[in-house]
Amino acid sequence: MSQHIQLELIDVSYAPISLASEPSADVLADIHLTVNRGEWITILGMNGSGKSTLLKLAGGLIRQGVRGSLHRAGSQGGKPIPIVMQQPDAGLVGSTPWEDVVTLLERQGAPADGLVLRAEQALREVGLEGRMHQPLDTLSGGQKQLVAIAGCLAADAPILLLDEITAMLDPGMTAIVCGHVRRLHQQGTTVLWITQRLEELLPGDRTLVLKDGRIVFDDSAGALFRRTASEPPDSPGEQVGFVAPYTVKVGWELAAQGIELPFIPLTADQLAEAVTGYGR
Known part of the structure; x- marks a missing residue:
């Protein structure tokens, strides 16, 4: 090892x-x-x-x-x-x-x-x-x-x-x-x-999600609610039953308008950070 x-x-x-x-x-x-x-x-x-x-x-x-x-x-x-x-x-x-x-x-x-x-x-x-x-x-x-x-x-x-x-x-x-x-x-x-x-969670945290005794997600917290398809719910967080916070829904709405934030925010402070960092 x-x-x-x-x-x-x-x-x-x-x-x-x-x-x-x-x-x-x-x-x-x-x-x-x-x-x-x-x-x-x-x-x-x-x-x-x-x-x-x-x-x-x-x-x-x-x-x-x-x-x-x-x-x-x-x-x-x-x-x-x-x-x-x-x-x-x-x-x-x-x-x-x-x-x-x-x-x-x-x-x-x-x-x-x-x-x-x-x-x-x-x-x-x-x-x-x-x-x-x-x-x-x-x-x-x-x-x-x-x-x-x-x-x-x-x-x-x-x-x-x-x-x-x-x-x-x-x-x-x-x-x-x-x-x-x-x-x-x-x-x-x-x-x-x-x-x-x-x-x-902080956006950069390595995050594991368990479901039925198996690891079904191993990525950053900022990717937990990242949607990849036009038909929701398909983000890893939604698939295991987590309720998306309001800030996540804001991130989804911005993505629908073509504004892809660097990560999906889980708190108001993270939303402010993501919006401030957009386009940099």
């Missing part, structure tokens, strides 16, 4: 182990996926499409019932990579952010030398330097998600695996959490980001 490749799945399928006489149906089927170091990949799909299962497979949390070839670089001797979920409370073990991350490292057998410094640095990286010793039960849901992310960073997780971590957050806190994760990515962190919110 190339040194630039962090995760590689070749013809991977997964069916849960069943005690019944009939074998279980595949939850994931014929997955081909290469994740390069420093890449941001957004994973979309309807409920039951296999998104969370794919993330668990990538993290090494699922081992039995897997067929095909899966390689993970920098996987810490085969240890699973932690996943940050919608509800962070279930995985938080300390009474403060500082205690939570330090305790996590101790449980993982991290060397005592430098352990506290690693924990504090990780908390600074997610913007919690001023709340390290604040009781966890006084933090907002988004701040707790940042504590969980700090734990992953302190534990040297080779990839940030984030499963709809903004699903329970309000727009303001969503923007803060997304902003911190985007900054970590800009600093070189590899991110796999599951979401149902199209407004969280």
